[in-house]
Amino acid sequence: MAETAASAPARPTSLWQLFMAFTSLAMQGFGGVLAVAQKELCERRGWLSQAEFLQLLASAQVLPGPNVCNLSLMIGDRFFGWRGALTALAGMIVAPMGLLLTLAWALGHLAQSGPIHTSLRGALGGVATVAAGQIIGTVLRLSAPLKDHPLGWPSCAALAVLSFAMMAWLHWPLIWILLGLGGLTCFYTYWVLRRKEHSCPP
Incomplete structure (x- = not known):
């Protein structure tokens, strides 16, 4: 106990x-x-x-x-x-x-005091x-x-860089990045997990 x-x-x-x-x-x-x-x-x-x-x-x-x-x-x-x-x-x-x-x-x-405000x-x-x-x-x-993610470390790093580029350089709205890239990543991860389950011997 x-x-x-x-x-x-x-x-x-x-x-x-x-x-x-x-x-x-x-x-x-x-x-x-x-x-x-x-x-x-x-x-x-x-x-x-x-x-x-x-x-x-x-x-x-x-x-x-x-x-x-x-x-x-x-x-x-x-x-x-x-x-x-x-x-x-x-x-x-x-x-x-x-x-x-x-x-x-x-x-x-x-607000009227310049030196203190600076x-x-x-x-x-x-x-x-x-x-x-x-x-x-x-x-x-x-x-x-x-490192233990089903997609592997390189894929996760690439997705992180891609999402950063969409926000910082392309200035895409966050909602579309989440729904677009996030949604595709969820479906891809699900597909990878299902594939691993079918490949494992019973």
């Missing part, structure tokens, strides 16, 4: 712990919270494996709305149902909203640079499970 309990995956013990975890994520997410979410939920707390995080993130990106809000809803629902979904979403929104309103009020009073823009630019580095690092860490 003790061995079974020790091998059980970690999970939040209460709605309050879930709320504080997502509040912590939100308050660390300068320029995007996904980089912090992967480290906090997978590596530090162990609530999700890398593969589980990727699956939820893929679903969050396909659904309409902010990715991180969709992700918080799905993770909260995974552990506590609809109460967990609302609690996780509240954790993502409440503290950042309060901070944003406070900053908006402060910036309104500082310094603030420089500081925010530095934070954005660090956030970009965090996102790149997260992408590299999350790419590790793709």
Whole structure:
């Protein structure tokens, strides 16, 4: 019995712990919270494996709305149902909203002060640079499970480059990239899996 309990995956013990975890994520997410979410939920707390995080993130990106809000809803629902979904979403929104309103009020009073405003823009630019580095690092860490993908690492890398080119250089709308390239990839992966099943001896 003790061995079974020790091998059980970690999970939040209460709605309050879930709320504080997502509040912590939100308050660390300068320029995007996904980089912090992967480290906090997978590596530090162990609530999700890398593969589980990727699956939820893929679903969050396909659904309409902010990715991180969709992700918080799905993770909260995974552990506590609809109460967990609302609690996780509240954790993502409440503290950042309060901070944003406070900053908006402060910036309104500082708008006429040129030197302070220029310094603030420089500081925010530095934070954005660090956030970009965090996102790149997260992408590299999350790419590790793709080596076990049915399409293989080279095909996954080619699809990632192709989708980036469609967004960055061709400026295609994201919805068409998801429906077009994403849909074709789903059907192709399904075909590859079915082919492998038929090729395996009974």
